[in-house]
Amino acid sequence: MIRVLIADDQTLMRDGLKTILDLEDDIEVVATCENGEQAIEQAIKLHPDVILMDIRMPVMNGVESVKKIKTSLPKIAVIMLTTFDDDEYIVEALSNGASGYLLKDIPADKLIEAIRDSLKGQLFIPTNIAAKLVAKLSHKESSKEILKKKLDLSEREIEVSSLLIEGHSNKQIAAKLFISEGTVKNYISNIYSKIGISDRTKAVLFLKENL
Template identity: 40%
Template structure:
């Protein structure tokens, strides 16, 4: 039987290229395409694919949140992240919410096909670059967490950004203060919310304030 694949990717040309690649195989069947996290969630409900190729940065709901919701509703659907984001936070957050693989968009065709088949059969897979970064991550001392165990998974940089959020700084203000891009700040904020299991900045701020009061 063919592995039924849903492609969740907001760039039409890239999505078309992946679809065309999968259509050259005898064992992979593209059953649908989504251009946003919300659409991926809807199509997962309707089509019940075996596997979803999930981009991270999409309009509206991002791929991390979409993965979380899909795995909660349909734990049997496997998720393979296909993205340009190489940072450790994106990798570990994706794994934490249920993704079984993480492949970069510059992977060659054979690597992508092998990764889809591996995850579709219940395995886990990472691009060689990501695997190396994971080994490096685990070989380094962990960042000192906040006293409250709720913050134990946050890195030093994430705690720094959370402190700025608690002070009322916008993403643009945080980016200027830390000399990083707005996009990088937005990615950090998304990771912070995922790790703290809260839905917005105000909830994260309240959690930190409560920790200080205790």
């Protein structure tokens, strides 16, 4: 059962999302919140698998909320929701660990698919947003220093990197390469060390840009 927390300041949106998700046999909405502060409190209390997080909310917005949640509960997948293409907020949320973002007018089946995919470690970031995010993260990490280290990868590490870019989880990578999950983790750790990045989202975006 996929346990979902919904955070949105609009009652109609919260109730609508809950109604849609409650129809699925493998999804359970464990709580709804109307601001980012409540989302943090409920996330700590309930440990959901996925959070649907509105970007613009009173008290605390979704960007600040995802930053605090991912710091203390890094395994929770957070999907940002927005009614418009708000690049600045979206990029900031993604750089703080969000798995991706969806427009609120997305069809119900696509929303449900995104929730399931988020648990597999898949990212859903449109190309234009990805480019801006890479630029932001590169600036934070000092792109010149990172580029000096890049691509000192073995053939197997490149295979693992390619599968990371495609959004596969460690378990899926292990199955595709016929190796154990522990070995996959070791390869990923080596890749992180070589490119100078320790966050999975940042690493995937860097590899996508440079491989």
